[in-house]
Amino acid sequence: xxxxxxxxxxxxxxxxxxxxxxxxxxxxxxxxxxxxxxxxxxxxxxxxxxxxxxxxxxxxxxxxxxxxxxxxxxxxxxxxxxxxxxxxxxxxxxxxxxxxxxxxxxxxxxxxxxxxxxxxxxxxxxxxxxxxxxxxxxxxxxxxxxxxxxxxxxxxxxxxxxxxxxxxxxxxxxxxxxxxxxxxxxxxxxxxxxxxxxxxxxxxxxxxxxxxxxxxxxxxxxxxxxxxxxxxxxxxxxxxxxxxxxxxxxxxxxxxxxxxxxxxxxxxxxxxxxxxxxxxxxxxxxxxxxxxxxxxxxxxxxxxxxxxxxxxxxxxxxxxxxxxxxxxxxxxxxxxxxxxxxxxxxxxxxxxxxxxxxxxxxxxxxxxxxxxxxxxxxxxxxxxxxxxxxxxxxxxxxxxxxxxxxxxxxxxxxxxxxxxxxxxxxxxxxxxxxxxxxxxxxxxxxxxxxxxxxxxxxxxxxxxxxxxxxxxxxxxxxxxxxxx
Amino acid sequence: xxxxxxxxxxxxxxxxxxxxxxxxxxxxxxxxxxxxxxxxxxxxxxxxxxxxxxxxxxxxxxxxxxxxxxxxxxxxxxxxxxxxxxxxxxxxxxxxxxxxx
Numbered sequence: 001x002x003x004x005x006x007x008x009x010x011x012x013x014x015x016x017x018x019x020x021x022x023x024x025x026x027x028x029x030x031x032x033x034x035x036x037x038x039x040x041x042x043x044x045x046x047x048x049x050x051x052x053x054x055x056x057x058x059x060x061x062x063x064x065x066x067x068x069x070x071x072x073x074x075x076x077x078x079x080x081x082x083x084x085x086x087x088x089x090x091x092x093x094x095x096x097x098x099x100x101x102x103x104x105x106x107x108x109x110x111x112x113x114x115x116x117x118x119x120x121x122x123x124x125x126x127x128x129x130x131x132x133x134x135x136x137x138x139x140x141x142x143x144x145x146x147x148x149x150x151x152x153x154x155x156x157x158x159x160x161x162x163x164x165x166x167x168x169x170x171x172x173x174x175x176x177x178x179x180x181x182x183x184x185x186x187x188x189x190x191x192x193x194x195x196x197x198x199x200x201x202x203x204x205x206x207x208x209x210x211x212x213x214x215x216x217x218x219x220x221x222x223x224x225x226x227x228x229x230x231x232x233x234x235x236x237x238x239x240x241x242x243x244x245x246x247x248x249x250x251x252x253x254x255x256x257x258x259x260x261x262x263x264x265x266x267x268x269x270x271x272x273x274x275x276x277x278x279x280x281x282x283x284x285x286x287x288x289x290x291x292x293x294x295x296x297x298x299x300x301x302x303x304x305x306x307x308x309x310x311x312x313x314x315x316x317x318x319x320x321x322x323x324x325x326x327x328x329x330x331x332x333x334x335x336x337x338x339x340x341x342x343x344x345x346x347x348x349x350x351x352x353x354x355x356x357x358x359x360x361x362x363x364x365x366x367x368x369x370x371x372x373x374x375x376x377x378x379x380x381x382x383x384x385x386x387x388x389x390x391x392x393x394x395x396x397x398x399x400x401x402x403x404x405x406x407x408x409x410x411x412x413x414x415x416x417x418x419x420x421x422x423x424x425x426x427x428x429x430x431x432x433x434x435x436x437x438x439x440x441x442x443x444x445x446x447x448x449x450x451x452x453x454x455x456x457x458x459x460x461x462x463x464x465x466x467x468x469x470x471x472x473x474x475x476x477x478x479x480x481x482x483x484x
Numbered sequence: 485x486x487x488x489x490x491x492x493x494x495x496x497x498x499x500x501x502x503x504x505x506x507x508x509x510x511x512x513x514x515x516x517x518x519x520x521x522x523x524x525x526x527x528x529x530x531x532x533x534x535x536x537x538x539x540x541x542x543x544x545x546x547x548x549x550x551x552x553x554x555x556x557x558x559x560x561x562x563x564x565x566x567x568x569x570x571x572x573x574x575x576x577x578x579x580x581x582x583x584x585x
Contacts, residue, residue: 133546140553147560157571163564168516171557172506175523178550179499182527182543186492186534191542 011069014076017057024050032110047113055088075130079483083127098247119145123259132191150244162243169236177223183216193271201274231289241309250349290317295427325411332481333403340400347462370443381463390431399473491533499526
């Protein structure tokens with residue numbers, strides 16, 4: 001039995017990043033328990049260390065041959081590992097931005113960091129799940145941590161209300177997803193992604209079987225669309241973004257999108273890929289509605305967090321458009337878009353957090369008036385971010401939209417591409433409005449913007465990346481396509 | 485003899501009651517939690533029925549996980565309800581209206 005034991009041990013190494021992270025969470029939780037409140041910085045640094053090591057471990061696993069362990073429920077492949085590196089990395093950036101804000105708002109507690117780590121753990125499980133059970137468990141670990149994170153500002157009634165709304169709608173979404181899973185399990189007899197693929201691509205599928213598989217598929221798509229926040233399942237997005245503490249909004253608007261994309265790829269492409277002609281129609285409707293509503297409704301917003309929420313909805317529409325094509329380069333361009341979106345959104349929320357001074361949330365767009373005089377450098381960063389989100393060359397936001405539309409056109413959906421471009425142009429209006437108030441309006445407040453050095457440096461690098469990566473986009477695009 | 489479709493119809497009805505309850509109910513937050521539980525119970529019925537008629541145990545194992553997650557979800561849900569009560573002094577749905585949506 002010795003040889004069996006070695007095999008088991010080797011297969012554990014495949015899940016090393018997850019195993020390390022979950023042990024790290026326990027250690028951080030225990031250490032935090034014995035720390036006095038003035039030493040809470042130690043928890044923060046330990047969390048960073050955990051994420052860093054997890055990221056490095058995941059990075060080392062890139063290039064390994066595809067391995068499936070734990071009775072076919074956990075898969076190691078390049079796509080999962082790359083996503084894990086990005087998840088760990090963007091969480092670290094989000095935490096650097098949050099630290100100052102958390103201290104000022106009195107939220108700098110051990111629980112906050114442990115919950116962030118738990119959410120990261122859930123996302124990593126989602127990125128590696130190769131059975132519907134693993135994917136569901138990962139999704140729930142993520143969602144439960146997020147509900148709690150939003151409600152962590154216990155005395156802010158808007159935060160509690162946002163948490164309640166997110167909780168109820170999230171529970172509906174997981175209920176729908178589960179119903180879809182049960183249908184797919186019932187007809188295919190398996191919850192394993194590969195076996196479902198084999199079943200769905202079988203040539204002797206009875207019409208009745210196709211019907212039931214389709215029935216389950218619709219529920220799965222609705223569940224995923226809920227989690228991504230696509231129209232018409234977007235009702236929670238603006239409310240939760242506005243109500244949650246800004247640092248939590250930043251976290252939940254960026255990193256979980258990577259994990260949701262991973263789950264989408266696992267379920268709908270690796271699993272139900274043969275049903276593409278059925279779900280691509282749903283995706284066309286969802287993505288066009290998201291792009292249209294996200295672009296138009298954002299114009300009317302006066303709160304910057306709500307505006308960014310609607311902008312997220314329209315970005316999600318573009319991401320889903322990449323899956324309509326049904327080609328590998330289409331999926332690659334969607335992956336590229338998600339990474340670009342995370343980069344831009346982190347920088348945008350970084351600026352929003354920067355403007356928050358003690359006891360005062362700079363949530364209104366009018367608070368950005370005259371930012372160029374108060375802080376020319378960060379006004380420039382915001383300018384880059386906004387232009388990139390609007391899709392102006394040479395920033396990466398342009399190339400990510402360009403690749404998606406290129407794939408959509410070459411797949412023969414010219415009308416869809418034209419509609420998407422028209423709404424992208426409309427959405428430029430509200431991005432430009434912020435630039436206008438930063439550069440051409442007079443400031444109402446003369447308060448100097450204070451921020452710690454680490455945040456300033458990371459924010460500047462983040463802004464610079466948006467420009468620099470845009471200089472050679474083909475390289476990144478090829479990298480993204482090679483994941484599939 | 486109860487057939488598979490009987491179980492499926494029952495679970496579909498229970499699922500719809502749960503879903504409708506969430507959208508129709510405009511009074512109490514605790515009722516919302518009960519409706520969520522109904523939806524999960526319907527899914528569990530589905531899993532067990534399929535598992536029995538397929539002669540495959542995966543579905544029953546899935547149910548254990550769903551039950552565990554549902555318990556955790558209710559714990560967090562009730563925690564949030566407690567916070568709502570502390571902040572607003574009531575757990576009627578009408579009090580959660582400061583965010584438009």
